[in-house]
Structure formats: C-alpha cells, structure tokens
Amino acid sequence: MITCGIVGVTGYAGMELLKLISAHPRLQVTCVMSDSSAGLRLSDLYPWMETGALTLEPFKPEKLNQLDVLFLATPSGVSARYIEQLDAFEGVVVDLSGDLRLTGEVYATWYGKAPVHADTQAKAVYGLTEWNRESVRTARWISNPGCYATAVSLGLLPFLTDGLIEPDEVIVSACSGITGAGKALSTKTHHARSNENVQLYKIHTHQHIPEIEQTIHQMTGVEATVSLSTHLLPINRGIMATMHVVPTIDQTETEWIDLLSRAYRQEPFIRVQQGEPEIRTAVGSNYCDLWVYKDDRTGRLTIVSVIDNMQKGAAGQAIQNVNVRFGFNEALGLSTQPQYI
Amino acid sequence: MITCGIVGVTGYAGMELLKLISAHPRLQVTCVMSDSSAGLRLSDLYPWMETGALTLEPFKPEKLNQLDVLFLATPSGVSARYIEQLDAFEGVVVDLSGDLRLTGEVYATWYGKAPVHADTQAKAVYGLTEWNRESVRTARWISNPGCYATAVSLGLLPFLTDGLIEPDEVIVSACSGITGAGKALSTKTHHARSNENVQLYKIHTHQHIPEIEQTIHQMTGVEATVSLSTHLLPINRGIMATMHVVPTIDQTETEWIDLLSRAYRQEPFIRVQQGEPEIRTAVGSNYCDLWVYKDDRTGRLTIVSVIDNMQKGAAGQAIQNVNVRFGFNEALGLSTQPQYI
Amino acid sequence: MITCGIVGVTGYAGMELLKLISAHPRLQVTCVMSDSSAGLRLSDLYPWMETGALTLEPFKPEKLNQLDVLFLATPSGVSARYIEQLDAFEGVVVDLSGDLRLTGEVYATWYGKAPVHADTQAKAVYGLTEWNRESVRTARWISNPGCYATAVSLGLLPFLTDGLIEPDEVIVSACSGITGAGKALSTKTHHARSNENVQLYKIHTHQHIPEIEQTIHQMTGVEATVSLSTHLLPINRGIMATMHVVPTIDQTETEWIDLLSRAYRQEPFIRVQQGEPEIRTAVGSNYCDLWVYKDDRTGRLTIVSVIDNMQKGAAGQAIQNVNVRFGFNEALGLSTQPQYI
Amino acid sequence: MITCGIVGVTGYAGMELLKLISAHPRLQVTCVMSDSSAGLRLSDLYPWMETGALTLEPFKPEKLNQLDVLFLATPSGVSARYIEQLDAFEGVVVDLSGDLRLTGEVYATWYGKAPVHADTQAKAVYGLTEWNRESVRTARWISNPGCYATAVSLGLLPFLTDGLIEPDEVIVSACSGITGAGKALSTKTHHARSNENVQLYKIHTHQHIPEIEQTIHQMTGVEATVSLSTHLLPINRGIMATMHVVPTIDQTETEWIDLLSRAYRQEPFIRVQQGEPEIRTAVGSNYCDLWVYKDDRTGRLTIVSVIDNMQKGAAGQAIQNVNVRFGFNEALGLSTQPQYI
Structure with missing residues (x-):
C-alpha cells in the first residue's frame, strides 16, 4: 500500500x-x-x-x-x-x-x-x-x-495545438458550484445570499487566467490571451466552461467533433459528447465531458467543457x-x- | 380605469x-x-x-x-x-x-x-x-x-449608438431562471433534472438572436452580429447576460461607467451599478441593472445586465x-x- | 408621518x-x-x-x-x-x-x-x-x-379556546427557510452544507416552545404541553408547521374547517385554505394560511400553518x-x- | 455472474x-x-x-x-x-x-x-x-x-419489539426529496413550482401507512396505529422521518441510545448517530442513520431516521x-x- x-x-x-x-x-x-x-x-x-x-x-x-x-x-x-x-x-x-x-x-x-x-x-x-x-x-x-484551468485547458488545447483557432480571441464564460468558493464562511456563500442567485466574481482578475495562458504556452507553444468570466452558482458541485473561439480553417461541425474525439481517443476520463450540454453528466465522477458546435452564421465555434470541480x-x-x-x-x-x- | x-x-x-x-x-x-x-x-x-x-x-x-x-x-x-x-x-x-x-x-x-x-x-x-x-x-x-433580448439590448445599445464597440465581436453568455422555459411540463424542467444542474440549450439557434440584431439595427443603424449562448439555471427567476465586447476607443473603466450612466440618467428602471454583479439585485422588480468593466490586459469590456425575466x-x-x-x-x-x- | x-x-x-x-x-x-x-x-x-x-x-x-x-x-x-x-x-x-x-x-x-x-x-x-x-x-x-410561535399559535389557538383538543397531545413538526437561522455566518448556513439537506436542530430545546405554551395560556387559559421539532430547509423564506392534535369532540372535517374559518372570518391576514398545503402560498406576503384535515382512521386532526418568517x-x-x-x-x-x- | x-x-x-x-x-x-x-x-x-x-x-x-x-x-x-x-x-x-x-x-x-x-x-x-x-x-x-416505510419501520421496530412505546401514539412527520415523486412529469415537480417550496401531500392517505402498520404487526406482533404526514422538499434525494413516540418505561436518553445501538449492532447498513440529524449523512449510500432523543419535559422520545430514498x-x-x-x-x-x- x-x-x-x-x-x-x-x-x-x-x-x-x-x-x-x-x-x-x-x-x-x-x-x-x-x-x-x-x-x-x-x-x-x-x-x-x-x-x-x-x-x-x-x-x-x-x-x-x-x-x-x-x-x-x-x-x-x-x-x-x-x-x-x-x-x-x-x-x-x-x-x-x-x-x-x-x-x-x-x-x-x-x-x-x-x-x-x-x-x-x-x-x-x-x-x-x-x-x-x-x-x-x-x-x-x-x-x-486549478478547477477552472482544468476545464478550460482540456477544452482548448486540442484546438490550439495545430493553430486551428485564433489565440487572441478566446472568450470563456464559466460557472462553478459553491464548493469552488471553499469551506471558509463568507457572505457570498451564506445560503440565503447565494441561493436563487448568480454572482459574478473576480472580474478580469481570476488567478486561473494566467494559469490557463501558461498551460497553453507550455503545451502548444502558442501565446494566447484568454478572457474568463466566472459565475458562482447555487449548486454544490460542477464547473461548466462555455468557450467562444474563432477557427482559422473552415470545417463542418462534424469534422470539429471528429477532431476533438481523435485528440482524446485514448483518454479514460475525457468524453466527447453530443446533444445539449449539462453540468450533471460529469458531476460525481472524474470525467471531463466536452462538446463542440459550429455557428454557421458567425463562423465561431462554441466549445463546452464540464467537470466536477472537486474531482x-x-x-x-x-x-x-x-x-x-x-x-x-x-x-x-x-x-x-x-x-x- | x-x-x-x-x-x-x-x-x-x-x-x-x-x-x-x-x-x-x-x-x-x-x-x-x-x-x-x-x-x-x-x-x-x-x-x-x-x-x-x-x-x-x-x-x-x-x-x-x-x-x-x-x-x-x-x-x-x-x-x-x-x-x-x-x-x-x-x-x-x-x-x-x-x-x-x-x-x-x-x-x-x-x-x-x-x-x-x-x-x-x-x-x-x-x-x-x-x-x-x-x-x-x-x-x-x-x-x-423577449427576455434575453431586453437584457442584452439594454446593455449593448449605448455602446453601439456611437460606434464605440466592434459590432461583429459581441459575445454574450447569458443564463436564465427556470421560468424562462415556461410552464409547460418538460423533462428539462422536472425538478430532479434541473436542480443542481446547468443546461445549455438552443445553441446558436435561440430566437432572441435575430431579435437583438434587428433591435440594434433599428435603434442605432449598426449591422451587428451577436453570438449568444443561453444556460438554464436552477433558480426560479432572473436573467444575467455577461457580454464581452471590443471597444473602438481607449477610455478608462470610469469613463465607460460614466458613459453608461449618462445614457440612462433619466430612466426610472435602469441603474448603473458598481461592485460585483449578482442576479438578485433586479429579481422581483422591473429594474435592469447594468455594470461595465474594462480588462486592461485584453482591452475588452465586460458589460453585465440583469433583469427579472418575468418583470x-x-x-x-x-x-x-x-x-x-x-x-x-x-x-x-x-x-x-x-x-x- | x-x-x-x-x-x-x-x-x-x-x-x-x-x-x-x-x-x-x-x-x-x-x-x-x-x-x-x-x-x-x-x-x-x-x-x-x-x-x-x-x-x-x-x-x-x-x-x-x-x-x-x-x-x-x-x-x-x-x-x-x-x-x-x-x-x-x-x-x-x-x-x-x-x-x-x-x-x-x-x-x-x-x-x-x-x-x-x-x-x-x-x-x-x-x-x-x-x-x-x-x-x-x-x-x-x-x-x-417569534416566527415559529406565530405560525403555531395562530393554528392552535382556535382549537384550544373552547377545549376542542387535548392540550397535552400537541405534536408540531415545523420547518423553516434559511433566513430563520439569521444572517450571522455559520457552518449550518454555508450553502454547500445546507443545500440539498434538511437539518434538524434545537431538539426539545427551541426557545419558541415556552413562548407557544405561554401564549396558549395567556389567550385561552389552557395549560398545554407542546412538542416542537424544527427543521432547517434549503429555501430562503417560509415556515410550515404541521400540527398533529387529538380532538375532544367528534366532528366532520367540514365542520372543523368551518370552525377555523369562523374564528378568523374578520382577519385580513389569515386565510383558511383547502387542497394540499404548500409553503409558497404565504411567502412574500403577511398572510398566515391555515388548513385542517381529519384522519377518520386515527381520529386525529392535522392542522397546517404557513407564513413568511420574515413578514x-x-x-x-x-x-x-x-x-x-x-x-x-x-x-x-x-x-x-x-x-x- | x-x-x-x-x-x-x-x-x-x-x-x-x-x-x-x-x-x-x-x-x-x-x-x-x-x-x-x-x-x-x-x-x-x-x-x-x-x-x-x-x-x-x-x-x-x-x-x-x-x-x-x-x-x-x-x-x-x-x-x-x-x-x-x-x-x-x-x-x-x-x-x-x-x-x-x-x-x-x-x-x-x-x-x-x-x-x-x-x-x-x-x-x-x-x-x-x-x-x-x-x-x-x-x-x-x-x-x-417502500421508501417511507423503510425509514419509519427501521426507526420504530426496535422500540415496538419489547413494548417500549405506546403503539397508538406514533406520530411521524416525514419529508422526501423530489425523486420520491417519480420521473413522470407533473405540476408538483415542475422546478418553478417545487423549488423554494414545501408541499404536503396525500394527507392521511399515503399508501405507506398500511405498509408500516402491517410491518410492525408482522415483525413484532403489535397492532399499531401510525399517523404519517409526508412533505415534498426541493432536494433531489433523501428521506427524513421525525417520529414522536411515548415510551412505556422510564429510561435516560443514553439508555435509549444504547438500546437502539444494541438492536442494530451487527447491521452493516444501520448506524446510530449522535449530534443533530441531517438528511445528507445517508444520501448517496445504502445507510439508514438513526438518532433518538428524550424530552424530559414531555416524556416523549423523538426518533429520527434518514435514508437515501433511491438507495x-x-x-x-x-x-x-x-x-x-x-x-x-x-x-x-x-x-x-x-x-x-
């Protein structure tokens, strides 16, 4: 042992x-x-x-x-x-x-x-x-x-590896369950305040921003600039990162899904999912679930990543x-x- | 009467x-x-x-x-x-x-x-x-x-009126309470499914997208392209729209706040707030509360708008x-x- | 003014x-x-x-x-x-x-x-x-x-006034929203603990017990002994008191409802309701909503009282x-x- | 297999x-x-x-x-x-x-x-x-x-086996998470209705009442009459049964706890707990957690039982x-x- x-x-x-x-x-x-x-x-x-x-x-x-x-x-x-x-x-x-x-x-x-x-x-x-x-x-x-850094990096890295998205137009809107704020008592996590509420916090100052950018650089060599907004939700566990990126090549949605699936084909804890994302598919497990969608109107991709922030x-x-x-x-x-x- | x-x-x-x-x-x-x-x-x-x-x-x-x-x-x-x-x-x-x-x-x-x-x-x-x-x-x-259209348009219009932001780089991540999905029974709104969950829906297809773009055009003459992602939250009421935009001029955060405040100075139901946004400041009222932040690192602004979707x-x-x-x-x-x- | x-x-x-x-x-x-x-x-x-x-x-x-x-x-x-x-x-x-x-x-x-x-x-x-x-x-x-004392006393007093229930067999199971625990930070009200939970507290020691008994005595002259269990719920507002009592006379459920209705006929804030009780009918208002049911099998009455604990x-x-x-x-x-x- | x-x-x-x-x-x-x-x-x-x-x-x-x-x-x-x-x-x-x-x-x-x-x-x-x-x-x-029947029977049976409580004065107030109401869509389980709510249902008519009484008779020979009130809570899983009973012998609280502990000493899934009960200690597991308290003022015992209704x-x-x-x-x-x- x-x-x-x-x-x-x-x-x-x-x-x-x-x-x-x-x-x-x-x-x-x-x-x-x-x-x-x-x-x-x-x-x-x-x-x-x-x-x-x-x-x-x-x-x-x-x-x-x-x-x-x-x-x-x-x-x-x-x-x-x-x-x-x-x-x-x-x-x-x-x-x-x-x-x-x-x-x-x-x-x-x-x-x-x-x-x-x-x-x-x-x-x-x-x-x-x-x-x-x-x-x-x-x-x-x-x-x-970090929890946000894990969810975001796992979603972005396959796209940045081969320069498939613009590194300076990465907009991430993420939300986390209340355990993400830790066990220390605080006004923000008093039930009567956080319940039936969404609280945006650490705007432009979240410490996972440099962690994500450093990880991107370390793993892909790309210098990216990431905008991250973090929302505290009235749920106990889970992170969902909704990422808006601009592709540099023209592919169908199916091709993007394939690309992501191939990147993680061997991974025991990464699943490329289809249908509409929800935070619950991963909560309680060590999975990171990923989705990717193409917006034919704007040309942008939406990449979604969910994890259990505690696992x-x-x-x-x-x-x-x-x-x-x-x-x-x-x-x-x-x-x-x-x-x- | x-x-x-x-x-x-x-x-x-x-x-x-x-x-x-x-x-x-x-x-x-x-x-x-x-x-x-x-x-x-x-x-x-x-x-x-x-x-x-x-x-x-x-x-x-x-x-x-x-x-x-x-x-x-x-x-x-x-x-x-x-x-x-x-x-x-x-x-x-x-x-x-x-x-x-x-x-x-x-x-x-x-x-x-x-x-x-x-x-x-x-x-x-x-x-x-x-x-x-x-x-x-x-x-x-x-x-x-529409509910999302109200929250988003009220936040964006003052910036688009004078061409202060790029009209094609408007990324909106929004979330809504469960009443936004209506009273009709559905799997998505069964409590055991929606509780402790976040559900992303109508990805790139939400009908408020063209409404927002049309409103921007009608009110400002600008042809904008808006990306909108909509998340269903386990709360009863409220919409928060977190909007990431690229300014065309260089101003301090204080100047942006002033601009927004001036735009709505006479309005009984629009308040420009400071501090960290939360959805609750508006829920239960007819207010639309707005915040704006400047990210000196990326140059982007984050505009936040909250309303009670039912009011x-x-x-x-x-x-x-x-x-x-x-x-x-x-x-x-x-x-x-x-x-x- | x-x-x-x-x-x-x-x-x-x-x-x-x-x-x-x-x-x-x-x-x-x-x-x-x-x-x-x-x-x-x-x-x-x-x-x-x-x-x-x-x-x-x-x-x-x-x-x-x-x-x-x-x-x-x-x-x-x-x-x-x-x-x-x-x-x-x-x-x-x-x-x-x-x-x-x-x-x-x-x-x-x-x-x-x-x-x-x-x-x-x-x-x-x-x-x-x-x-x-x-x-x-x-x-x-x-x-x-007190909040519990209000909900319980308003439900019990019409029955005790004329000796219609046994004063020593009053069993009250009550639950309260999280605001009932006050604004002070505590482990019990940290969202991650109280959410998806029910917490029983102050068992046999809640300070509203003597208040209820004293009120019964003051208003009706009856010396009653009340058992009260109090549960903390993951909701913001509201108290529901479910009261099990033993009647001293034999009446139909309709007659009990009439009795309660007559007792509060003139009251602007007390409503005798029918159907299945829920805490929401009163929350957000100054109402106390009451229900009474007869169990023909056990002979007991169930009296239910709901209020907004903050109002x-x-x-x-x-x-x-x-x-x-x-x-x-x-x-x-x-x-x-x-x-x- | x-x-x-x-x-x-x-x-x-x-x-x-x-x-x-x-x-x-x-x-x-x-x-x-x-x-x-x-x-x-x-x-x-x-x-x-x-x-x-x-x-x-x-x-x-x-x-x-x-x-x-x-x-x-x-x-x-x-x-x-x-x-x-x-x-x-x-x-x-x-x-x-x-x-x-x-x-x-x-x-x-x-x-x-x-x-x-x-x-x-x-x-x-x-x-x-x-x-x-x-x-x-x-x-x-x-x-x-049945779920309620399990929680209630496991709590009551050790006390009824040897005639230690009055069989006709058993008052149970129980609450259940929303999964207890099943997966079929219904108004009661629409999130916007059940959220921030407590709903009392099947008053005096819950089908687990005869199941409990029959189980008591089958296991102990005692003919008991049980009052059960069932409350639907805005949580996903869990049942808490708070049971008010009248003992026939005089013992200290410690002696009652010992009695309960002895009854289940060999059981892998039954735990006698101390401190204040909460529904979460059992949710997610196959445990039934039990507590017992003596009210020296009224002479009554409060027995509390919690289980995961799905497990x-x-x-x-x-x-x-x-x-x-x-x-x-x-x-x-x-x-x-x-x-x-």
Whole structure:
C-alpha cells in the first residue's frame, strides 16, 4: 500500500481526497494534518464517513518520513508556508493550492501573496494529466491544476495545438458550484445570499487566467490571451466552461467533433459528447465531458467543457496523477459513475 | 380605469400580469381568457392570490369590445392565431410572444412556424421602452420584447449608438431562471433534472438572436452580429447576460461607467451599478441593472445586465409600455423593490 | 408621518423592516442604527434598494427623542442590552428579538442569558396581533412574536379556546427557510452544507416552545404541553408547521374547517385554505394560511400553518402591530401578494 | 455472474439499479425492458453512464428464461400487470412497486387499483432486510419495501419489539426529496413550482401507512396505529422521518441510545448517530442513520431516521436483498460512502 498524508483535511479538497482514497485499493491515508483542528478525531469531523481511527495532527515535517505521498489540500499561501519546510521529505508531494503553478512574479501579481522560491516552483510538474503525463510519471513534486484551468485547458488545447483557432480571441464564460468558493464562511456563500442567485466574481482578475495562458504556452507553444468570466452558482458541485473561439480553417461541425474525439481517443476520463450540454453528466465522477458546435452564421465555434470541480478539478485529478506516478492503472479507484440525479 | 383582458392567463406571463395589474391603481383586469382552461374560476386557479370573481373564458374576438387593452400572454404560434382575429379590435394590443417581433422570413427561419401577415407585423411597435418610447406612446399594437433580448439590448445599445464597440465581436453568455422555459411540463424542467444542474440549450439557434440584431439595427443603424449562448439555471427567476465586447476607443473603466450612466440618467428602471454583479439585485422588480468593466490586459469590456425575466423581461415591461401608451407615470404600479433575500 | 428608527438594520429583520416601511404610506425611517457597521451609508449596505441618504449610527438613547417608533431588530441578548437604556424614550418600542417575550426565569432557562428586569418585561404587550389586538392598541412596548410561535399559535389557538383538543397531545413538526437561522455566518448556513439537506436542530430545546405554551395560556387559559421539532430547509423564506392534535369532540372535517374559518372570518391576514398545503402560498406576503384535515382512521386532526418568517413571522407582524397601535388600517403598507413563483 | 433483467429501466429506480449493478462484482444486467421506450439503446437513454450495448425491449415473459433475477422497477399497477405473466419464470423476482406489499383488500383501499391474486401476493417475502433476512434468504419473490416505510419501520421496530412505546401514539412527520415523486412529469415537480417550496401531500392517505402498520404487526406482533404526514422538499434525494413516540418505561436518553445501538449492532447498513440529524449523512449510500432523543419535559422520545430514498429506500435495498438471497456478503457492491457535500 502507498501511504498518504493529507494536510488540510478539514477543507473540501481534503475531504474529497479522503473519500477517494478510501475507495482506492492501493492507497491508504495514514496521517491527517490540520493546524486549526489538531487533536480532533477524524471520525468526529466526518461522522458520516468510514474514516478509521486517525486523529488530526498539527503540521510537522518530521512526522512525514513514513509517507509515500503528501497531499497539500491547503489554501494558497498556506501551502507555500508548508512547502518551504519539505526539503527533506523524500516522498511525492501533490499540492492542490495554486502555490506551485505560476512563476514568482506572475504569482505575486495574481495571488497578491509572496511566491515560493523560484527553484522550488521549478521542481514542480504541472499535473494536467492528459497533457503532461510523461512528466508526471517521474515527478517528485506535482502541482495539481486549478478547477477552472482544468476545464478550460482540456477544452482548448486540442484546438490550439495545430493553430486551428485564433489565440487572441478566446472568450470563456464559466460557472462553478459553491464548493469552488471553499469551506471558509463568507457572505457570498451564506445560503440565503447565494441561493436563487448568480454572482459574478473576480472580474478580469481570476488567478486561473494566467494559469490557463501558461498551460497553453507550455503545451502548444502558442501565446494566447484568454478572457474568463466566472459565475458562482447555487449548486454544490460542477464547473461548466462555455468557450467562444474563432477557427482559422473552415470545417463542418462534424469534422470539429471528429477532431476533438481523435485528440482524446485514448483518454479514460475525457468524453466527447453530443446533444445539449449539462453540468450533471460529469458531476460525481472524474470525467471531463466536452462538446463542440459550429455557428454557421458567425463562423465561431462554441466549445463546452464540464467537470466536477472537486474531482477532476481537484482531488480526482490529484489521485489520477498519483496513479500515473506510481504506475497504477490511471483510472484506479476513480469514479466513472456520475451522480446525475 | 383602463380595462384589460389577458389571453393565456394560466401561463407564467399571464400570472405575472395579473399580479402586477392588481397592484396598479389605473388598470383593471375585466376579462381573462384561456382556451385550455375555460370555465375555471380565476380564484381556483390562483387560490393564493386576490383575484376577484372572474371566470376563464375561451378566446372570442367579439367579447373584447369593451377592453382598452388586450394582453396576449400566449406562446409564439398561439398568439399569431389570435392576432389574425383582432382586426376589428379597437383597443391596444400588447403581445408578449415573439409573433410580432420579426419580419416574415426571419420569423419563419428562427421560430420554425408560419409568420403573421406582413402588414399585421408592420403595425406593431417594438416595446423596448427606453429606446422606443415615442413610438410606443401612439402605438395600437405593441410587440413586447423577449427576455434575453431586453437584457442584452439594454446593455449593448449605448455602446453601439456611437460606434464605440466592434459590432461583429459581441459575445454574450447569458443564463436564465427556470421560468424562462415556461410552464409547460418538460423533462428539462422536472425538478430532479434541473436542480443542481446547468443546461445549455438552443445553441446558436435561440430566437432572441435575430431579435437583438434587428433591435440594434433599428435603434442605432449598426449591422451587428451577436453570438449568444443561453444556460438554464436552477433558480426560479432572473436573467444575467455577461457580454464581452471590443471597444473602438481607449477610455478608462470610469469613463465607460460614466458613459453608461449618462445614457440612462433619466430612466426610472435602469441603474448603473458598481461592485460585483449578482442576479438578485433586479429579481422581483422591473429594474435592469447594468455594470461595465474594462480588462486592461485584453482591452475588452465586460458589460453585465440583469433583469427579472418575468418583470422587465415580460409582464413588467408590458405594463411599462401601457403606462407610456396611456400617458401615466411610466413607473406606475411597477415594482422598484427587488426581493433580494 | 410616523418617524421610525431601526436598531440592527444590517440583519434580515432590519432589512425587511426597511423594505416594508419604504412601501408604507404613513411610516418613514429617519434613523438607522448598528453598532457593528456604524458609519456605513445605507445606500452602500443595500445598493439594490431605494434607501435614501441615511447613514448607520451607533446606538445612542439620546438620539431617539425625535422618533415615534423604535424597532429593535437585534438578536436576543443584544436587544436586552439596549432595552435597559430606553427608560426615557417616550415613543413606541417594538422588539423583534425574544427578550421581552418570557418572564425572567423561563427566559434564563431557554435562552441561557440574563433576562431584562421583571418590570420592563411586564410593560411589554405580546404582539400576536389577531389575539391581542386590544392590548396592542394602547401599548408602549410591543414584544413581537417569534416566527415559529406565530405560525403555531395562530393554528392552535382556535382549537384550544373552547377545549376542542387535548392540550397535552400537541405534536408540531415545523420547518423553516434559511433566513430563520439569521444572517450571522455559520457552518449550518454555508450553502454547500445546507443545500440539498434538511437539518434538524434545537431538539426539545427551541426557545419558541415556552413562548407557544405561554401564549396558549395567556389567550385561552389552557395549560398545554407542546412538542416542537424544527427543521432547517434549503429555501430562503417560509415556515410550515404541521400540527398533529387529538380532538375532544367528534366532528366532520367540514365542520372543523368551518370552525377555523369562523374564528378568523374578520382577519385580513389569515386565510383558511383547502387542497394540499404548500409553503409558497404565504411567502412574500403577511398572510398566515391555515388548513385542517381529519384522519377518520386515527381520529386525529392535522392542522397546517404557513407564513413568511420574515413578514408575518417578524417584520410584517411588527408593522401590523404599529398599524394597530397608531389606528391605521391594519393592512396598510403590508403585502397581500405572495411571490408564489 | 448472476444475470439480471430490469423492467422499467427508464424510471428513477431502474436507473439507480443500473448504476448499482454496474458497480457490483457479481451481478450483471443482461436485459433491459420498457414498453414505452422499446427500441431505444441504453447508451442513448443514459449517455453519461457506462451502460454497455443493450437495447430496451418490450416486456415479454418468454425472454426472461435466461435470467437469474428480474427487477420490476415499474409503477404500482404496472408491476401487477407484469406479475401475472411471471408464473413460468423460475428466477428470483424483486418488485420495487407496492404491488406485492399489501393483501388484496387493503391494497385496493389504499392504492385504488385492483390487487394481484391473493396467492401471488402470499408468495412474496417482504424485503425489509434487517428484519426479514431469514425469509429473504430462500425467497423466490421479494417485495421490496417502500421508501417511507423503510425509514419509519427501521426507526420504530426496535422500540415496538419489547413494548417500549405506546403503539397508538406514533406520530411521524416525514419529508422526501423530489425523486420520491417519480420521473413522470407533473405540476408538483415542475422546478418553478417545487423549488423554494414545501408541499404536503396525500394527507392521511399515503399508501405507506398500511405498509408500516402491517410491518410492525408482522415483525413484532403489535397492532399499531401510525399517523404519517409526508412533505415534498426541493432536494433531489433523501428521506427524513421525525417520529414522536411515548415510551412505556422510564429510561435516560443514553439508555435509549444504547438500546437502539444494541438492536442494530451487527447491521452493516444501520448506524446510530449522535449530534443533530441531517438528511445528507445517508444520501448517496445504502445507510439508514438513526438518532433518538428524550424530552424530559414531555416524556416523549423523538426518533429520527434518514435514508437515501433511491438507495436504501429502493434500489439499494433491492440489491441488498439479492445479496442475501444469493449468499453474497450483504454489503457487496453497495455504497457506504455518502455524497455529503
């Protein structure tokens, strides 16, 4: 068994990791950490889940020696603090915050916080599994992608790879369930405020914008400029990204669908769907579902991508990366069964 | 008192008209019609509302003679059928379906139904009050705008009037509450399906697309091409349109906000807001709330428009038009009090 | 105009008072207080509402002299603190917290806080309008009833008045929308937790239990023992109380309905309904809707009561009491138009 | 592999069976039937699920010969029609409708339909697994319990077994998610109506009332009279039953909790919980979670039971029964992982 530690187990990503790992035949959680809730028993934190007998401990690097994998399910800024103490740790680190995703100056600009050291950041491999699998296979540090960044990048990359769309006319309108805003209490996520509401937030300033542009550049060499608007919805889980792009070649809708299908033909977690998109086809699973439509009137394509922000957009992709890293079947222990209703 | 008849009083728009008119000091409903539910008492249809003693009657043109105003709150296609029988009616007709909005061929293309006669259509004045007030003042036939068309047009028109944005790069991502899909039972609106879901629909084929483009042309002379994606949300009421446009001049965000504020300075139902947009600021009222943001990185503007699809997007704007038509205070009887929580 | 002050205007009850008073032709808010948010302009707190130019001030008794009415829309415990400073205030005080509802020892037991002085408490009149109208008419201090207590008492009192049900076999299962839990941030009201959930709370310890029993005794002389279970629902507004009682006489269901109808025949805000109950018939209005059913198999009656917890259960009833107190039409400015859809 | 057929695979219970069986290592669906949708491919019906290559067939008894198990996931009345054609079928039948639950006259009274033949009904074993395991082990016909009946019976039976509560003072207030109302389109389940609403239905007439009373009698010998009120909630899944009972002996709350814990100590799917109940602890799993509280003031107990109406209340319990019937581990393939957030 691969032994795993989770730092930040009280948050949503930590909880989801716990659920996924408990269903995974080769992984086992042996250490759960939380500075704020140290001393609490895991079974008291999650009385509705089979959690075993672990107790939350404060983060201490010296306790990590036994672990094969350490998941940092901590907020950005907090991860950075722990990362600086992990030099001696010999296992695999998977960071689910954004603290290893961007290089120093870009990070500082978009997160408004101090970045980790440049050489620490450079050690991290970006864990967008489908596009960086070979690097993940040997990585010691894995920077798990952001939820919006995952949905958007998976939808755009096949089109940008061969220069099939204009890189400066990418308009993404995306929406996320409430868990995307995290577990911390806030006015925006008070039920009476968020219910029966749509809240647009971080307009032109969402930190996944540079992450998407950097990913596009890293994977395709293209310098793209992406407009992203993010809407908070009164649902618990799920991201839908509706992307409006301008093709550089003339093809039928069927040809575009074929192109997308071919790009992901081998992928266990990417499905090219037809019919009208809905967020539920992916929620509860590790799938990313994609659709593409051609507007014959305007010439534009509409690409739609949906994921479960807690699974493919966070804990699920983290496990997928661990599966790749340890040579397991990539789908091991992951859900291919959306909740749907 | 101005006497009003409502055809299609069992639908959502009919219900909302009934509610609004009951709060209006100068309007009175004296006749309610419904072919499907004729014979039913209004008080049995809406036991939770003060409705008076009316009984639903089948549509018969000869019964309409006493009416000052006839509201057609019937679905597209159904309105058309009734419209052909209204030649002798001397009062004001307000049609809330799309049957008087588009000229014949365009209508046939987008609605997939037979249009009304060209001269009937030509008699109708498009009731986007803020932009067509003078025509509404003397109209006998008023074609009430569509819900998405209202939200989008009110947001775009001030920018298109003076050629301040590129007319062919208008990308609108919009979402609507479930009432936008109507009262008819459907799989898409079964609670277990729509709840915790986002459903993208009528991709590149929504009938409000040509309505928006025609309105832009009618009000500004500009030939624009609009991309519109429409998402069905698990909320009851409200439309949010997030519009991505490319400005032709260089101005600060503050200057753009000022421009918008000046455009609507006199308008009782349009508010230019600041802060982060949410759909709730307008829901329950006849307001259209607008925001504009500049993305210094991409040069694009994001314009956001929210309305209550049942009020400003349907019954509220219909009453607003009647107020204009009869010379009342334009806000008479209309709500300026959003529900919010 | 009757000048009104609101203490605690940042909370839900304060916000609802503001909305209702702005629609009231004889009341005017001239002073808004909040210790936590003093200095904030009302228009910044509620940018979606027409609020005028008021600024929030800290609570100071000496500023209240100009006011005809002071609403305390503060939490229990906080109201008590302000009440002790209101000896010199000559206007009418309406307290929406529970701090004036119970006598000292009972208050201390159920609220776990220090009660107000016994003689202060004794000055307050219990504002269950329909049952205490004559006392409200001349009251200087009005203790506004709790939300559950309003729904339950209005349903039970007609049956207890003449000893028609067993006073010790009253089982009430009630549920409330999320606003009932207040605006303060809490785990229970984080959207991701409360959404798609039902949470049972304060089992056998809800502070409205003694309030209901005391009201029954005060209005009917009967010593009743009430079991109340309270469920938090993923909706914004509304209370439904489903009450199971044992009749002492044998009557048909129709006779029970008639009895209830007669009891409230003159009441502008109480409706005896038929058909299947739903919470929406009252939400958005000041109505209390009641139903009664007889189970011929068990002999029991099921009485159902629904209200909007923010209106009839809080701010609406407060205004109703002010209307009575100042001799206005009791329904003045209050909503008789449920939102419904 | 045990081969399974599902009749009524287009409904919610059929869909859930399909999901559960696809995760079950020993069961396999080899035949799916639906009279209304025959000819449709399963993969077109559920494009979001891994369904394999089956096509929906019309119900024909002669096609069933190869099957080990036939699930009837059809509505009441429809199941009855199929049941009459299953005399020759030699496999195990699991009926999820109510058509095998009640004897003829009682069925006719509560369902308002013609019952199946008395000897057919008599062959069926009531599949409340925890209380009828030995009979299920050898059953050919299994009548799967109703959702409310499951939640209520599991909560009450330990208390009735030894006469610890009054059998004629059992008051149950229960609520269900919208899937409980089925997939058929109806006004009550149109999102705009059910959302932000609570709807009380089938008052004193719910067909699970006689099922509960019959189960109590069958399992404990006690003749009980149960009052049940059922509320439809704006959530997708889950039942909470809040039960008010009168104990016949005097014990502390801790002793009552112990009693309940002992009763179910060996059960893999029943958990006695502490803290405040919520519906989410069970939703997404096959658990039934129970709580019990003592009200020292009234002497009453409050027993709370929550289940996922689609799992333990329908398809989950059906699989649990099949596991028992075929000698598998009772929990095989079933979920012990609630969705929670």
